[in-house]
Amino acid sequence: MRYDAAVTTDIEPTAPPRLLRINEVAADVGLTARSIRYYEELGLLKPAARSEGAYRLYDTDDIERLRFIRGLRDDAGFSLAEIGRLLEGEAARARNRARFRESTDHAERLAIVTDGLARIDDQIAILREKEARLRAMIVEAEGRRRHLRGHLADLEAGREPAHPPAGQRADPSPSTGPVAASGRRDRSRS
Amino acid sequence: MRYDAAVTTDIEPTAPPRLLRINEVAADVGLTARSIRYYEELGLLKPAARSEGAYRLYDTDDIERLRFIRGLRDDAGFSLAEIGRLLEGEAARARNRARFRESTDHAERLAIVTDGLARIDDQIAILREKEARLRAMIVEAEGRRRHLRGHLADLEAGREPAHPPAGQRADPSPSTGPVAASGRRDRSRS
């Protein structure tokens, strides 16, 4: 039941600016209409247009931005407030594009682009920072894995568990360590 | 007097197992006591001990785990539910450590360690997955930056802006400032 399929039979060199309604975008980017409206309420984006009857209409650029927002939320784990701050640059960039097109002053154009560049650099820096933190956690986890792997090797070689797993102390062994648990003290398992 | 020191050893080369109370750990790892209790309520951790008067007492291992939790929350952006799932492995690992110590069956020990290894591998995989997503976002942003940088070079060389910035036409649609409803109340923390 796609009624909107038949558009112009014309072959236009420029793609027609297909505007989508909220639920279409929602399905497209994997959000709910409610969320999208909420994001708008927070000032994270504004639909490219409104229909005559005030329906929100989104263009591909909006969809792009929504995907970005979703990524920041799901992949990067930012709060919407943080995303808002990150997107300030985005919004400014959009405005700058308009100003850019309207401007003919070379110096101003240059300034606008330079500014945009700086904003993007900021975004990238923030993302990189987050990535570094994540990376650190991964490295730590890998360390634990390595430790355990060594332990496993010891076991396979029939050696003693010289090191207790992880950082736990719980080692009331004498100082001049004779091996504690070599004997067979039955406790619960056999 | 604490009853925990049943040590009976004359000189201890290993540091005594200092157990900390909730606010000490809180300050230490950068959480609130409330949060820590909440995490316990969710089953994310259990204090190593309780004092005679039911005070929660944490050992270095607990602190380690709390740091991990905080990292997963802040750095990786996981929900506490997700963290809970990730830490299922952790909890099981802790139980396994006890079982391990009590076990003398070589095969069982080996199985326990192998299991723990698999669990950690899962954790690492999940973290790596998240990192990859983040990385993808960064790459995308870098692409945009590169694009803009090329643009800038064009401008500096006095060339024409052959390519319009980024993906799509942003319909100017100036004038009209219907203002809509942009609630800008930004309550942020952290």
Next chain:
DNA sequence: CCGAACATTCACGTGCACGGCAAGGTTGCG
């Protein structure tokens, strides 16, 4: 032109992740 499907704006409800307070018990130092 009509009706089903979709949209709009309130407005209240919900789950998560705590914050904060009350009423009382515990620790530990002097």
Next chain:
DNA sequence: CGCAACCTTGCCGTGCACGTGAATGTTCGG
């Protein structure tokens, strides 16, 4: 022993990020 400082378990409140109607308006194929 006294007492301040710290802790305990409730329990209600709060901000965020939406979910879920309700009442109403808009699109569009038939």
